[in-house]
Amino acid sequence: MFNNLSEKLDKALHTLKGHGKITEVNVAETLKEVRRALLDADVNFKIAKNFTKTVKEKALGQDVLTTLNPGQLMVKLVKDELTELMGGDTVSINLGGSPTVILMSGLQGSGKTTFSGKLANYLKTKKSKQVLLVGCDVYRPAAINQLRVVGEQIGVEVYAEEGNQNPVEISQNAIKHAKANGKNVVIIDTAGRLAVDEEMMTEISNIHKAVSPQETLFVVDSMTGQDAVNTAKAFNDVLNFDGVVLTKLDGDTRGGAALSIKSVVDKPIKFIGTGEKMDAIDVFHPSRMADRILGMGDVVSLVERAQEQYDEEEARKLQKKIAKNQFGFDDFLNQINQIKKMGSMKDLVGMIPGAGKALKDVDIDDDAFKGIEAIIHSMTPEERSTPSVINASRKKRIAKGSGTSVQEVNQLMKQFDQMSKMMKMMQGGGGRKMMQMMKGMR
Template sequence: MFDNLSDKLDKALHVLKGHGSITEVNVAETLKEVRRALLDADVNFKIAKEFTNTVKEKALGQNVLTTLQPGQLMVKLVKDELTQLMGGEAVGMNLQGSPSVILMSGLQGSGKTTFSGKLANFLKTKKSKKPLLVACDIYRPAAINQLQVVGEQIGVEVYAEVGNTDPVAISKNAISHAKANGHNVVIVDTAGRLAVDEAMMTEIANVHKAITPDETLFVVDSMTGQDAVNTAKAFNDRLNFDGVILTKLDGDTRGGAALSIRTVVEKPIKFIGTGEKMDAIDVFYPSRMADRILGMGDVVSLVERAQDQFDEEEARKLQKKIAKNQFGFDDFMKQIQQVKKMGSMKDLVGMIPGAGKALKDVDIDDDAFKGIEAIINSMTLEERTQPAVINGSRKKRIAKGSGTSVQEVNQLLKQFDQMSKMMKMMQGGGGRKMMQMMGKMR
C-alpha cells in the first residue's frame, strides 16, 4: 500500500540526516524532494505545493530544535500535514433512518457491487445491523446475479426485480420491502456511469431525489489517481455525496486519490477496500494512513484486527492447555487460521513499525503457511496432540504425505517445541524468568 510513495518520501526526508539544525537551505532541498514524491504519486500540483509550503513555514518557525533531531522533526511535521490533508479525523456514517438508506455511486469498474457486499457484511458483523442489498444496476449483464452471489456469501438478502428497468421504482419498492421485513439498513447498488453521460447522471440524480438517502457514497478505484479526483468532483456537483470509498488500496497504487480527494471535493474518505475478501474493509483513519505512508506501521489497526478474530473463550481454553502442557498442533493450526482471517500477510506486515520497510523487497505470499498446514495435515491425531511421539519413521511418512522434506518437518517440530516452551514460560510468574533469561542473553 503506497509502497512507491513511502520509498520516495523516506529518501526525501533523509536529506536532513546529519544536519545539526534546520535551515532554509536544507529545508528547501528536502521539501523539493517531498513535492516531487507527491507529484509522482499523482497528487494535484496545487495541493502538493500548498502542502510543502505549509510544512516549510512550520519547520522554520519551530522552537524545539534543541530536543529533536531535524530529521525527526521533519517527519513529524510531514506526518501531521499528511493527516490533515486526508481529513484529520475519521468520520462515521449517518445511520439514523428507519431504515437507513445508503446509495452507492461511482464509475464502471470501480468495485461498487463488491464493496456494497463488504459494507453490508461490515454493518452486519460489526454494527449488529440487518442490511438489505438492492440490485439497481439494470444495464450491466449479470450484475444482479453478481450481487446475489455476494449476498449469499455473507448471508444478506438481496432485493431484485428482474425485468424492471426503472431504478427509481426498484429502489422505492426495496425500501418498502425493508420496512415490512425488519431490515434497518438498505444499501442501493447502482449502475456504474461516466460523469460525461448526461442521461445516466440524470438517472442517478433522480434515484437520489426519490429515496433521499441518509448516506450517499462515491466509490472510487484508488489506482486511477488524479482522474479519480476529477470524476469525484463531477459526481459531487450532481449528488452532493456524503463520503468517499477508496477501493483496491491493496494494489500497487500511487496514492494520489487518497491524498487529493479530500481537499478537492471537501468530503471525507469513510472506508477503504484492502483486498478481495468480504471482510477486507477498514474504516479510514487519516492519522493511521499517514503513519503507514511514512513507514511507521499501524499497530492500532493490527490490534483491532486481532481482537476481531481471536475469541476470548477460546483464548482461555488455550491458556489452560498451555499451563497443562497440552498445547498441540491442532491448537497451532487454529491460531494459523485466525491469523489468515486478519488479511493478507503483506498488509499485516506493513502494519508492524519498521517491518514494511525492512521487508519491502521480500515477496510475502499469502500461502506462507501452506507448507506448515500440509505437514500438520499429514500427521495422525496422536501425533498432532502428542508431538513427542514423532520419531524418525513417522517423520519420513509425514514428509512424504505433505510433499516436503524430513528437514522441513524437523524444522517445524523444533520451532513448535521452542514456541511451546516460550508460551509455557509466559504463564503466571514465568514471565519474570523469561525476562531474566533475556537479560542474561544480552
C-alpha cells in the first residue's frame, strides 16, 4: 500500500532524521524532494505545492532548526499535514433512516459491485444489520449476476427485477420490499459507464431524487490516480455525494487519489477496499493512513483486528491446555486460522512499524501458511494431539504426504516447540495482561 510513495518520502526525510546539522537550506531541499515524491504519486501539482509550502511555514514557525530533534519534528509536521490532506478526522457512515438507503455510484470497473457486497457484509457482521442488496444496472446482465453471486457468498438477499429497464422503479420497489421484509439497510448498486456521460448522470440523479438516500458513496479505483479525482468532481457536481470509497488499495497504488480527492471535492474518504475477499474492507482513518505512508505502521488497527478474532471462551480452553502441556498441532492450526481471518498477510505486515520497509523486497502472499497446514493435515489425530510421538519414520511419512521435506517437518517441529515454551512462560498471567493491554488501546 503506497510502497513507492513511502520509499520516496523516507529518502526525502532521511537527511533530517539523522544527527547532522539542520539548516533552512536543507529543509527547503528536503521539502522539494517531498513535493517531487507527491507529484510522482500522481498528486495534483497545486496540492503538492501547497502541501510543502504549509509544512515549511509551520517548520520555520516552530523553530525546527533549533529544536533538540529537528528531524523528528519535521516528520511529525509532514505526518500531520498528510493527515489533514486526507481529511483529518475519521467520518462514520450515516445509518439513520428506516430503512437506511445507501446509493453506490462510480464508473464501470471501479469495483462498485464488489464493494457493495463488502459493505453489506461489513454492516451485517459488524453492525448487526439486516441488509438488502439491489441490482439497478439494467444494461449489463452480468452485473446483476455478479451481485447475486456476491449476495449468496455473504448470505445477503439480492433484489432485482427481470425485464424492468427502469432503475428508478426498481430502487423504489426494493425499498418497499425491504420495509415489508424487515430489512433495515438497502444498498443500491447503480450502473457504471466506461466514462462520464450525460445519460449516466441524469439516470443516477433521478434515482438519487427518487429514493433520498441517507448516504451516497462514490466508489473510485485508487490505481487510476489523478483521473479518479477528476471523475469524483464530475459526480459530486451532480450528486453532492457524502463520501468516497477507495478500492484496490492492495494493488500498485500510487497514492494520488487518496491524497488529492478530499482537497478537490471536500468530501471524506469513508472506506477502503484492501483485497479481493468479502471482509477486505476498512473504515478510513486519515491519521493511521499517514502513519503507514511514513512507514510508522498502524498498531491500533492491528490490535482492533486481533480483538475481533479474540474469543474469551476459546482462550480459556487454550490456557488450560497449555497449563497441562496438552497444546497440540490442532490448536496451532486454530491459531493460524485466526491470523488468516485478520486479513491479507501483506496488509498485516504493513501495520507493524518498520516491517513494511524491512520486508519491501520480500513477496508476502496469503499462501504463507500453506506448507505448514499441509504438514499438519498429513499427521494422524494422535500425532496432532501428542506431538512427542513423532519420530524419524513418522516424519518421513508426514513429509511424503504433505509434499514437503523432512527438513521442513523438523523446522516446523522446532518452531512449534519454541512457541509452546513461550506460551507456557506467559501462563503466569502474562497472556491475560497482554490481551487487557490490547483492549485498552482500542
